[in-house]
Amino acid sequence: MLSSQLPALQVVIPLVAAPICVFFRNPRIAWLIALIASSLTFMVSIGLFLQVQQLGVISYEMGNWSPPWGIEYRVDNVNAYILLIVSSIGALVTAYAYPSLKREIDTNRHYLFWTSYLLCLTGLLGVTITGDAFNIFVFLEISSLSTYVLIALGKSRLALYAAFRYLILGTIGATFIVIGIGLLYLMTGTLNLYDLASRLGDMDLAQPQLAALAFLTVGISLKLALFPLHLWLPNAYAFAPSVATSFLAATATKVAVYLLLRFAYDVFGKSQIFSELPLGEVLLVLSIVAMFVASTVAIYQDDVKRMFAYSSVAQIGYITLGASFASQTALTASIVHLFNHAITKGAIFLLLGIVAFQIGQPTFTKIKGLGKKMPWTSFGMVLCGLSLIGVPGTAGFISKWYLILAVLERGWWWLAAMILASSLLAILYIWRFVETAYFVTDAEDNTIELGSKIPFSMATVTVLFVLACLFFGFHTEFSVDSASEAARVLLEYTRQ
Amino acid sequence: MRDYDRLLRVVSKAMIPFIVVFALYVQFHGDFGPGGGFQAGVILAAGLIFYSLIYGLENTKKLIPPRVVEVLTATGVSLYIFVGMIGIYRGSDFLDYSVLAQDAVHGQHYGIFLIELGVGITVFAVMVIIFYMFVGRRRES
Numbered sequence: 210m211l212s213s214q215l216p217a218l219q220v221v222i223p224l225v226a227a228p229i230c231v232f233f234r235n236p237r238i239a240w241l242i243a244l245i246a247s248s249l250t251f252m253v254s255i256g257l258f259l260q261v262q263q264l265g266v267i268s269y270e271m272g273n274w275s276p277p278w279g280i281e282y283r284v285d286n287v288n289a290y291i292l293l294i295v296s297s298i299g300a301l302v303t304a305y306a307y308p309s310l311k312r313e314i315d316t317n318r319h320y321l322f323w324t325s326y327l328l329c330l331t332g333l334l335g336v337t338i339t340g341d342a343f344n345i346f347v348f349l350e351i352s353s354l355s356t357y358v359l360i361a362l363g364k365s366r367l368a369l370y371a372a373f374r375y376l377i378l379g380t381i382g383a384t385f386i387v388i389g390i391g392l393l394y395l396m397t398g399t400l401n402l403y404d405l406a407s408r409l410g411d412m413d414l415a416q417p418q419l420a421a422l423a424f425l426t427v428g429i430s431l432k433l434a435l436f437p438l439h440l441w442l443p444n445a446y447a448f449a450p451s452v453a454t455s456f457l458a459a460t461a462t463k464v465a466v467y468l469l470l471r472f473a474y475d476v477f478g479k480s481q482i483f484s485e486l487p488l489g490e491v492l493l494v495l496s497i498v499a500m501f502v503a504s505t506v507a508i509y510q511d512d513v514k515r516m517f518a519y520s521s522v523a524q525i526g527y528i529t530l531g532a533s534f535a536s537q538t539a540l541t542a543s544i545v546h547l548f549n550h551a552i553t554k555g556a557i558f559l560l561l562g563i564v565a566f567q568i569g570q571p572t573f574t575k576i577k578g579l580g581k582k583m584p585w586t587s588f589g590m591v592l593c594g595l596s597l598i599g600v601p602g603t604a605g606f607i608s609k610w611y612l613i614l615a616v617l618e619r620g621w622w623w624l625a626a627m628i629l630a631s632s633l634l635a636i637l638y639i640w641r642f643v644e645t646a647y648f649v650t651d652a653e654d655n656t657i658e659l660g661s662k663i664p665f666s667m668a669t670v671t672v673l674f675v676l677a678c679l680f681f682g683f684h685t686e687f688s689v690d691s692a693s694e695a696a697r698v699l700l701e702y703t704r705q
Numbered sequence: 706m707r708d709y710d711r712l713l714r715v716v717s718k719a720m721i722p723f724i725v726v727f728a729l730y731v732q733f734h735g736d737f738g739p740g741g742g743f744q745a746g747v748i749l750a751a752g753l754i755f756y757s758l759i760y761g762l763e764n765t766k767k768l769i770p771p772r773v774v775e776v777l778t779a780t781g782v783s784l785y786i787f788v789g790m791i792g793i794y795r796g797s798d799f800l801d802y803s804v805l806a807q808d809a810v811h812g813q814h815y816g817i818f819l820i821e822l823g824v825g826i827t828v829f830a831v832m833v834i835i836f837y838m839f840v841g842r843r844r845e846s
Contacts, residue, residue: 214798217799218793221790221799224782225783225786225790228782228786231776231779232776232779269798271798271799271800272798272802
């Protein structure tokens with residue numbers, strides 16, 4: 210039965226498609242292959258999501274070797290949700306991509322872009338779906354290596370520098386993760402996450418386990434760009450091709466957050482690390498600093514893409530803030546913000562892709578008077594900006610609402626005030642965009658020359674994303690309910 | 706070529722066949738003893754790089770054009786995935802070798818043989834492509 214093979218197909222479909230792009234070399238065919246593969250992957254993830262809703266946890270034995278000896282793919286409410294986020298964005302961004310890529314990358318390199326893109330998708334989905342600690346490392350490397358290529362394909366020479374910097378930091382992160390996994394293997398003799406959790410629960414947290422936790426936390430934090438380990442992110446997002454930025458901003462850091470949740474709540478869940486160790490406090494402080502510092506730095510950027518990259522660092526702060534105290538509402542807020550931020554930032558970078566399509570790398574000097582020249586695109590930016598701030602009626606509001614509820618449950622009024630204060634900073638940097646686009650009338654030389662019409666595929670996908678930002682601000686049945694179910698599953702161990 | 710190159714050419718001509726045979730040995734004996742596709746690919750690539758150091762890049766590119774090497778990188782991976790997919794096709798799980806032949810023992814044997822071949826091809830091709838790129842870069846400037 211094909212339906213029992215869905216966990217393998219989730220990863221295998223983009224993996225099959227990646228080398229096929231190399232065989233054909235033709236830019237159009239490579240794009241078509243990527244489109245078909247990413248759409249199929251999206252369908253598979255919908256299938257898996259529905260299966261998990263009906264039947265509960267799915268376990269798949271790779272190569273028919275039974276766990277914990279063989280590699281197990283394990284899908285529960287948590288990763289089914291993340292798989293859906295990653296694969297849906299993967300498919301939609303592919304549908305958007307062709308004209309934008311044509312403008313930004315030499316056509317004879319397109320097939321390399323698509324091969325890397327599909328491998329990156331494979332890696333991200335693999336990290337999410339696998340139930341084997343070493344497999345996580347392998348897929349993480351697949352996704353990271355292909356990400357470096359995606360970034361380096363950017364038009365500007367600075368893209369190479371950004372990719373190299375990310376390569377160095379990413380490799381350090383991956384090394385930390387593999388050291389952590391190695392230590393865990395040494396102490397427990399198993400690599401299966403489920404098995405690891407039950408074995409770690411039976412033993413005390415001695416030095417090696419603590420070291421493993423420390424290595425894993427720092428390594429994963431590097432990957433998810435938690436302040437102050439975020440330095441690779443702004444340039445990488447700013448100089449990568451628009452398509453790659455949209456895809457990576459919406460998925461890569463989200464998968465890293467998932468890993469953090471998986472290790473902190475599942476693998477170390479029975480060890481009660483949140484009540485015994487200061488992990489929660491450390492995450493809390495770093496998240497608050499990220500919210501304020503990154504938002505403040507964002508205000509002073511000259512490059513619009515770079516500004517929103519810093520905003521991503523700040524938004525990741527909200528996500529890790531929710532993950533830092535082990536409560537149902539806070540985790541729900543964290544997971545729902547994974548989703549809401551993915552669509553909001555995805556939409557923003559897709560819109561910036563359209564701006565880049567018309568005028569090249571968007572800087573604040575170039576976008577003067579954008580509101581008149583590209584009214585729809587600018588209006589979309591404003592709507593997404595409102596979602597970033599967290600104005601009611603947008604997706605961003607929902608996550609902030611739950612976050613504040615969670616904070617108030619603890620009676621931490623000061624923290625609620627800080628969350629609101631950091632949103633004010635978001636208003637400042639969004640306002641800077643609005644002011645430049647609408648209110649600066651540069652009569653002497655209005656530099657914007659519109660090249661051509663916005664291609665249909667780019668416009669459609671972008672409108673879809675912007676509408677999703679509004680839709681999920683009103684209809685929270687899917688996003689919040691799945692997130693709260695995921696939070697419940699994650700908290701099972703911690704509650705005991 | 707000047708006369709003192711002769712020694713290098715004679716020695717390399719004698720050695721390269723052995724390097725290739727050793728690579729094939731490591732490749733195909735890998736499922737019984739130490740070795741496997743990764744090591745074999747590297748050894749084979751080392752043989753080719755040796756050839757190119759003595760006889761020049763142009764001759765090597767005539768022997769194996771860069772375009773072919775690029776296709777080979779994808780071929781190895783595709784072979785690997787294809788073998789994995791047979792498992793699904795035959796009604797078992799991805800990468801289950803046991804269903805590849807009439808009985809599980811033969812199946813496991815074929816499976817690891819083909820998978821290692823895929824790994825060998827890709828590793829060889831990637832090593833060569835990296836070499837071509839580095840060498841080609843210097844010639845441009």
